Amino acid sequence: MSFREFTHLSPNRALEPVNACQGVLFHHTVLSFSETLAKLSDPASQVSYHGIISKTGERCVLVRDAEIAWHAGVSSFRGQSGCNRFLLGLAFEGDTYRYPLTNAQLQSVLEWLVPRWIRYGWSLEWMIDHRQVAPGRKNDLNPSEWQRLLATIEGAVASGALVTRPPG
Ligand SMILES: [Zn+2]
Numbered sequence: 001m002s003f004r005e006f007t008h009l010s011p012n013r014a015l016e017p018v019n020a021c022q023g024v025l026f027h028h029t030v031l032s033f034s035e036t037l038a039k040l041s042d043p044a045s046q047v048s049y050h051g052i053i054s055k056t057g058e059r060c061v062l063v064r065d066a067e068i069a070w071h072a073g074v075s076s077f078r079g080q081s082g083c084n085r086f087l088l089g090l091a092f093e094g095d096t097y098r099y100p101l102t103n104a105q106l107q108s109v110l111e112w113l114v115p116r117w118i119r120y121g122w123s124l125e126w127m128i129d130h131r132q133v134a135p136g137r138k139n140d141l142n143p144s145e146w147q148r149l150l151a152t153i154e155g156a157v158a159s160g161a162l163v164t165r166p167p168g
Pocket residue numbers: 026027028071130138140
């Protein structure tokens with residue numbers, strides 16, 4: 001299965017410092033895919049993600065990995081504050097409290113992760129959601145949907161679909 005991916009760069013990004021790309025911070029958009037694209041294309045919003053995944057699995061790239069997207073706000077993870085500097089921001093279309101992540105979203109996120117897992121040497125410990133890095137301030141993702149997402153990524157690691165280094 002392969003999902004369509006297109007690029008629509010957001011004005012809401014910083015080229016420096018270079019993103020450390022240590023892991024991924026997951027979000028949900030609440031707004032629809034098209035509404036989110038419009039918001040993230042508006043400089044007045046001052047908000048962006050590296051990518052959005054629609055309910056059908058289609059992906060839009062808004063900020064290049066090496067650049068800083070503006071999605072985390074006041075946040076900390078694994079002893080570092082300001083998650084925008086070291087985590088990529090990836091958002092799922094929808095409100096995970098109202099609707100579960102679709103199977104297409106769960107398959108599409110794996111497609112997005114595969115090349116980066118090798119390139120950046122990622123591990124499960126560096127996958128996190130907004131709720132956990134900004135406790136009491138942000139509620140995405142729904143904890144049960146976070147568990148589904150994590151189980152999907154864990155399954156891909158266990159099956160060898162996500163590998164830190166190429167075999168051999
Ligand atoms: Zn969020």
